[in-house]
Amino acid sequence: MESTLKEMRGGESVLDLSPKATVGGGVEDVYGEDCATEEQLVTPWTHSVASGYSLLRDPHHNKGLAFTEKERDSHYLLGLLPPAVVTQQLQEKKLMDNLRKYEVLLQKYMAMMELQERNERLFYKLLIDNVEELLPIVYTPTVGEACQKYGSIFRRPQGLYISLKEKGKVLDVLKNWPERNIQVIVVTDGERILGLGDLGCQGMGIPVGKLSLYTALGGVRPSACLPVTIDVGTNNEQLLKDEFYIGLRQRRATAQEYADLLHEFMSAVKQNYGEKVLIQFEDFANHNAFTLLAKYGTTHLVFNDDIQGTASVVLAGVVAALKLIGGTLADHKFLFLGAGEAGTGIAELIALEMSKQTKIPVEETRKKIWLVDSKGLIVNSRKESLQHFKKPWAHDHEPVKDLLGAVKAIKPTVLIGSSGVGRTFTKEIIETVTSFNEKPLIMALSNPTSQSECTAEEAYTWSQGRAIFASGSPFDPFEYNGKVFVPGQANNAYIFPGFGLGLVISGAIRVHDDMLLAASEALAKQVSDENYNKGLIYPPFSNIRKISANIAANVAAKAYELGVATRLPRPANLVKYAESCMYSPVYRSYR
Structure with missing residues (x-):
């Protein structure tokens, strides 16, 4: 027996035997999910879900032992499940207990x-x-x-x-x-x-x-x-x-x-x-x-997370870190190890934000940012042999062959690793950066952990506890001289989910650099004084849905401002609207 699932008012789902799965050329909320983000008009399409045995094997609708006795009776599930009826919370507790017993991460x-x-x-x-x-x-x-x-x-x-x-x-x-x-x-x-x-x-x-x-x-x-x-x-x-x-x-x-x-x-x-x-x-x-x-x-509406998402999350960390290291963005000097997608993407977004704050052309603000690739510091004398995306970063300077030489020559206040090569921020490099900075900002961004330019322990130890540190993959807190340091994680997961939600809820048709800046600014504002006191430049992931809603609202606001949003009229409160559009994983009731 086949039936279609549709959403009722009041948040409850029912199995409806009438052929009304689609209305007005759109698609109804066939999975009982939140439908506020659903705007595209598509060919009418009826989703059907069988009752009984097939229902238990449909991941969209299966609730396992959480099916109530009434639901089991209505949907031909009697005898197909053990008698116990449990809550979603108890299912969650059992699964987390089981997951924690695995010692191998791949098994988890x-x-x-x-x-x-x-x-x-x-x-x-x-x-x-x-x-x-x-x-x-x-x-x-x-x-x-x-x-x-x-x-x-x-x-x-x-x-x-x-x-x-x-x-x-x-x-x-x-x-x-x-x-x-x-x-x-x-x-x-x-x-x-x-x-x-x-x-x-x-x-x-x-x-x-x-x-x-x-x-x-x-x-x-x-x-x-x-x-x-x-x-x-x-x-x-x-x-x-x-x-x-x-x-x-x-x-x-x-x-x-x-x-x-x-x-x-x-x-x-x-x-x-x-x-x-x-x-x-x-x-x-x-x-x-x-x-x-x-x-x-x-x-097209396109976004490259490695170039743009990484840039946005790193810029947010740098902006937030200014409260700890002092000064404005334009007061700092940046040195990157790695001049690929991530490195050049981050550098460009920092230069754009600096330009926006100072009203100085981006061609000038780029001169505060230096990049080192496999052949050494990117300088003007190398310009002819450089790939096109590296050319904006070729500045006037004599050639420097390695990172240590570049650190000594440039004297950066911010050291960023996006090289994909592990353990390249050596003891000597971190000690040298620390020698001319009260609080150096060190970001070792390469993933996974094995490829990180240095560990949190190395950054804190070699800088004698003075570094503000963030990495791409997570590191555990580290105690140095009786103080516990909590490393920040410059994880793209802070940015791209909220960024994407902002594009969806505004019906945006193009991505603009100003939207990336808007996402960065929203994320930086989520860092609290309590976070700063622990040396953190990113908020905890436990608040990520609130963070994503704020990022989505900021991105959507920029889409409306730039005239690339198609969902009209603009909602009055974009944060509340973003929250109302978010999918909820709580089970629906079937009748």
Whole structure:
């Protein structure tokens, strides 16, 4: 017996046997989820859910032992479950107890993925209520190991795999996805997964993980999220020889063949889902990341988390840190190790914010920021041989071959690592930075933890407890000379869920740099005096939904101001509106 699920007034869901699943060309709230963010008009589409045994195997609707006796009787579940009826809270307690018994992080990751495939609402309830504990499991650093071993642990496909085999049929592939109202797509080609390199098709763990955070931290409905992996092959010899590898067994396609498949994908997404779907590029190699962002930034709603999200979260940390290190942004001198997507993206956003504050042209504010790549300090004499995205950072200076030499020459007040190479902030480098700064700001941003430029312990010890420290992956608090230091985490998860929610609730059709600045400013304002007293420059993740709502409101306000918002009229209170749009993982009642 089939029936359609629809939302009743008062927040309760019912199973409705009448054929009224769609109204006015739109899609009703078929999963009993919050529907305030649902705006796109799409082809009417009836979702059906069978009762009984099939209901227990549908992760969108399954509640396990939380089905009431009345629901079990109404929906043909009698005898299919043990007699006990338990609350969602008790289910959550049991699962957290079980998770904590695992000693291997990858086992915890696999247990969480299995829960997501079995009971979606319980998965998100766990993640939202225990975000500080579970974030490192479902995302960095554990997701990196999961991607490395994805072929071995692969059970059920999550998301869409679009390979070169589907060239010419990408629109048909998108139509195979069961959801029609997609608001956020996270897409990777797997070429530069975290600091781990080319993992090919196994990079799917990243879009899956990012989108689970879009829902848990930003409140975007899970049914509106689509993970995509573009498989053009891999240059990872180890994977090509691995019998369990799940992707194309060929070397990576490049040039026109690559560009054609990506263009077909971008065109098909717009055709199938409309103008307002957000496409987030994730873990593309430098040469493709900048090209794709520049090419599609004027025609699609696109966002590159590695370039723009990282930049926004780091800028927020720097702005917040000014309360501890003193001065304005323009008073400081920045030195980066790493001049790829992250490094140049952060540098540009800092220069833009500095320009905005001082009214000095961005070409001038860039001169406060210096970058070191694998060949040394980026200076004018190297300009001819530099990649295009490095050229704005070539300043007048004699050549300097290494980071230590650059630290001694530039005398930075802020040292930022985005190199993807672990342990590059040596004792001598941190001691040198500390020698001419009362409170140096040191940000070791590379992920996962093994690739971090230095550990929290090293930063605090070598600076004699004077450093303000933040990293990309989490580090435990550290005690030095009787004082406990709590490291900040410059995690993109602070920014992209709220940023995406802001785009969705405003119906934005383009991303603008001013929106990134708006997100940074909103995040920096969330740092309390209590946080500062612990040396923190980021607020605790336990408040992440409140933080995301404030970021979303700031981003949406900027979209309205720039004239790229389509959801009119503008809501009077954007923070309250953002909160009202957020998905809730609490079970619905069926009757």
